[in-house]
Amino acid sequence: MKDRLHQLLDNCIEKGSEVDLTALVHVLEGFQKKIDKEYTQYIDGLLHMERKIDRDKKTCEITVPLNDVWNNSLAIVHGGITATILDTTMGTAINAILPEGYGAVTNQLNIHYIAPGIGDSLRCKAEIIHHGSKTVVISGEAYRSDGKKIAYATGTFFIIQK
Amino acid sequence: MKDRLHQLLDNCIEKGSEVDLTALVHVLEGFQKKIDKEYTQYIDGLLHMERKIDRDKKTCEITVPLNDVWNNSLAIVHGGITATILDTTMGTAINAILPEGYGAVTNQLNIHYIAPGIGDSLRCKAEIIHHGSKTVVISGEAYRSDGKKIAYATGTFFIIQK
């Protein structure tokens, strides 16, 4: 495994451009954070997520530095990555208020894309709209580093016993 | 840059578990495919996307091998990753039928999650519902390797001049 990893990195270094290798540093730094147990999930590490949870206000905020790695062919952040951060922010906000042993799974997600995702970072906020016995309805917003809102989402999450 | 990359990999190898390193091989193999110009976008490489476009039927199909890297805390594929593959499949289907110089950007995305994303791979299909002069409405479906449908999506895309 180790040899395979070194071989892969050598290939990348040999053929990759400056831009490629800068992107690869970003990926490996993120991966290392997961290995260092800063995160429980690889995705959270790869995206370098920074979370703030406010249990009293029932809100969650996640900030992610933007990087070429997550761009689509128009050189803006891929809508699916915005969806990933929004979904994580909404799920985290819900999990923060559920009792021990319960979790939330996305049942339905609706996203309005408003402006191109560019700049240094993306900040997502989630706010609970309705907390029922079986489902939670929640909204999420994504902002660029210049303060412009780039997406507005709502989701229905099912409450499950883990 | 090269030293930094080697150092990062050594750190990962030193502290990472067998599972971590298997996941890292998956990530680096995907990254290398982008460097090898098999893909234009890093995400497509990281996800090891395999595309089939049928211009006559106006459909697109993308298959992605599943991997721990893309799982959420419930050990199923993250809903945002399913969204990413669906969005790419839908966008690719639309781009395939647009004239030279035009592209599609997601304006609105709606996803119903139906079953947990587990198994070997995820296969997404897109089908155009309405092709207007300014917008395209399209549906997308995601299937597991056992054939079970795990998500159904619809999206509105804006047609833009690149």
Place this chain on the structure above:
Amino acid sequence: MKDRLHQLLDNCIEKGSEVDLTALVHVLEGFQKKIDKEYTQYIDGLLHMERKIDRDKKTCEITVPLNDVWNNSLAIVHGGITATILDTTMGTAINAILPEGYGAVTNQLNIHYIAPGIGDSLRCKAEIIHHGSKTVVISGEAYRSDGKKIAYATGTFFIIQK
């Protein structure tokens, strides 16, 4: 009550235009169908819904004659009325396949409006996407009398015990 009704009708006849009174005939004919037990719900009567249910194919089709009564200020059928017919079509398709004593309630409804609702009538079709133990995901389409698709919807319905 009877006097009040006669008084209201006399007022309408006195002040109403030809267009108003034609619209009122449409409304009263629909209302009478409910009183004649052709329908169980007033809305279904007011909209003069014609239903076709195919239990084998798990589909439902509802056709509604268009009328000024249901138009918005742009002289096209109100998006909420299209939503009403789509929601009824989807709910009816689900109820048709549920066991005795069970019913379906809309949890989430998503509609893409594609073309203006004009012409003689609106025909809606629903098709089940996923039939789970607690929820059903379903799609619905609305067509004008000239065959043009004017809306595409998906919905999540909860299965409840009546």
Place this chain on the structure above:
Amino acid sequence: MKDRLHQLLDNCIEKGSEVDLTALVHVLEGFQKKIDKEYTQYIDGLLHMERKIDRDKKTCEITVPLNDVWNNSLAIVHGGITATILDTTMGTAINAILPEGYGAVTNQLNIHYIAPGIGDSLRCKAEIIHHGSKTVVISGEAYRSDGKKIAYATGTFFIIQK
């Protein structure tokens, strides 16, 4: 036409129950308001809509008295009627801030149904999320007379020249 109207009303009075005739009073009173030019659209009259527009805050509020006429087979307000009031509230809020000669048409509507629509009335509020050059993204909420939120909606509206 007048004879036909009288004949229809007589039929309704002859065969209708007390509940039917109370519902019919509600319908005719609403229709009369349109004839009396209190409203420009029949639907707005039939639903007895009361509008409050705050151009400074860019919000709109519409209240509708509930009535058997608008119920589904579960004896709660039909989801499509909630959609109709939400759509009208959102469209009215947008039209209130557009320049003379411009109007808004619904392109996409997404509704989360949260609680059954029962009680005396339904109050809907709309708030603009994003005002672009071609589209407006807006949210809408529906409340029962006991204050409970029964639905949360978002919509994309296209700005058109009338």
